[in-house]
Amino acid sequence: MTSDRVDAQVSPVGQFDILSKYEINRLTDDSRGPQYQIFRNCSLAVLNSGGYMDDGKELLEKYSDFDISVIPTERSVKLNVRNAPGIAFVDGKMIRGISEHLFSVLRDIIYVNSEITGDPRYDLVSAQGITDAVFHILRNAGTFDRSRSPRLVVCWGGHSISSEEYDYTKQVGYELALRHLDICTGCGPGAMKGPMKGATIGHAKQRDRHGQYLGITEPGIIAAEAPNPIVNQLVIMPDIEKRLEAFVRTGHGIVVFPGGAGTAEEILYLMGILLHEDNREQPFPVIFTGPASAADYFIRIDQFIASTLGEEARSRYQIIIDDPAEVARQMAAGIQAVKEYRKASGDAYYFNWKLKVSTEFQRPFIPTHQNMHDLALHTNQAPYLLAANLRRAFSGIVSGNVKNEGICNVQKNGPYQLRGDPGLMRSMDTLLASFAQQQRMKLPGKEYIPCYQISAD
Numbered sequence: 001m002t003s004d005r006v007d008a009q010v011s012p013v014g015q016f017d018i019l020s021k022y023e024i025n026r027l028t029d030d031s032r033g034p035q036y037q038i039f040r041n042c043s044l045a046v047l048n049s050g051g052y053m054d055d056g057k058e059l060l061e062k063y064s065d066f067d068i069s070v071i072p073t074e075r076s077v078k079l080n081v082r083n084a085p086g087i088a089f090v091d092g093k094m095i096r097g098i099s100e101h102l103f104s105v106l107r108d109i110i111y112v113n114s115e116i117t118g119d120p121r122y123d124l125v126s127a128q129g130i131t132d133a134v135f136h137i138l139r140n141a142g143t144f145d146r147s148r149s150p151r152l153v154v155c156w157g158g159h160s161i162s163s164e165e166y167d168y169t170k171q172v173g174y175e176l177a178l179r180h181l182d183i184c185t186g187c188g189p190g191a192m193k194g195p196m197k198g199a200t201i202g203h204a205k206q207r208d209r210h211g212q213y214l215g216i217t218e219p220g221i222i223a224a225e226a227p228n229p230i231v232n233q234l235v236i237m238p239d240i241e242k243r244l245e246a247f248v249r250t251g252h253g254i255v256v257f258p259g260g261a262g263t264a265e266e267i268l269y270l271m272g273i274l275l276h277e278d279n280r281e282q283p284f285p286v287i288f289t290g291p292a293s294a295a296d297y298f299i300r301i302d303q304f305i306a307s308t309l310g311e312e313a314r315s316r317y318q319i320i321i322d323d324p325a326e327v328a329r330q331m332a333a334g335i336q337a338v339k340e341y342r343k344a345s346g347d348a349y350y351f352n353w354k355l356k357v358s359t360e361f362q363r364p365f366i367p368t369h370q371n372m373h374d375l376a377l378h379t380n381q382a383p384y385l386l387a388a389n390l391r392r393a394f395s396g397i398v399s400g401n402v403k404n405e406g407i408c409n410v411q412k413n414g415p416y417q418l419r420g421d422p423g424l425m426r427s428m429d430t431l432l433a434s435f436a437q438q439q440r441m442k443l444p445g446k447e448y449i450p451c452y453q454i455s456a457d
Contacts (some may be wrong), residue, residue: 052194157191177202285334
């Protein structure tokens, strides 16, 4: 064992404290079954929390000797880790928050495989069936509280942002928490950590000891965006599409900070859903915000949305630059409107059942070279369908940038080829080039080699 590697046994917290013999045996068997590699990779990512790395392939190669196994005990299970990243330990003992996240990995990976994917009761083809699966995964993770009024703000933004932008996200989180609002993010570093960090101070000042810091991730991205230690509820969804649906179903409003291709993917997903005619009357506050230095970033995002999805899409968000308190005031007012709408319509506060999410936004998109080439990137379709296809394109670019499978795919077969309407492709190329120039594709200090090529039909 080297100085940066630790062997340890970890005892459970929470729902794994007391298990039946059947549950113990099933966890032990399933953890070494077909899902073992996903379980191992997600566990390694959690243990590397705080590590300065955004390359899933690099992480897996660096800790190729890492191993994790489930050990049955009389009433529960323990986790045995070998050659784990030393950053997860203090004086040889695992940090409490990281051990909680580790058991969240066990819960979600094994639960989804045994209780959702393999259960014929869940129709993972229909829109309602997929939404039911998202609901049950979140409920199993204990994220719902029926007694809690709407107060969860989803914060999106990049993992690779400047120190000025990071400080701004903290200030927004602080202002949101002063108004008794909670934070949900993609749980990684950068704009996913900053709002949570700021909110801890705001909640402390308000003596709000029940602040929720919900992190939602998925197996493909977790290695590049390891959960930050402030997350007190971690949920690992099966894929990016269910992760995105979990955000919009549980959140009561969304704040978007500067980011790269992943943030653009999230924006396009959200715009596509809000553009559906069934959602036009539903209040859903969306605010794009950043410091004064990020004004040009949001001008480019706004121009891209206008040129691709039209003015109706622009009407579904507001842009507030360099004013954290105003962001929080507008979000609090928007969430009050959400509360009144949910109350009047009889919808749950903790899960937005009435939001229409069509199957174009639910079915997993596998970014193979053929699938990326075949995307319908043209304006001769309904705006929400164009948003769905643009979302898939950006999802593929995220995969090629940071996900192990995508990186290997691009190394083997060359850059993804994206083709479409000339005007649309020019807008997309301009936006992506600006992300690369501003070092939003990879962490600063790393050379970015595009994983895509854009051309017009």
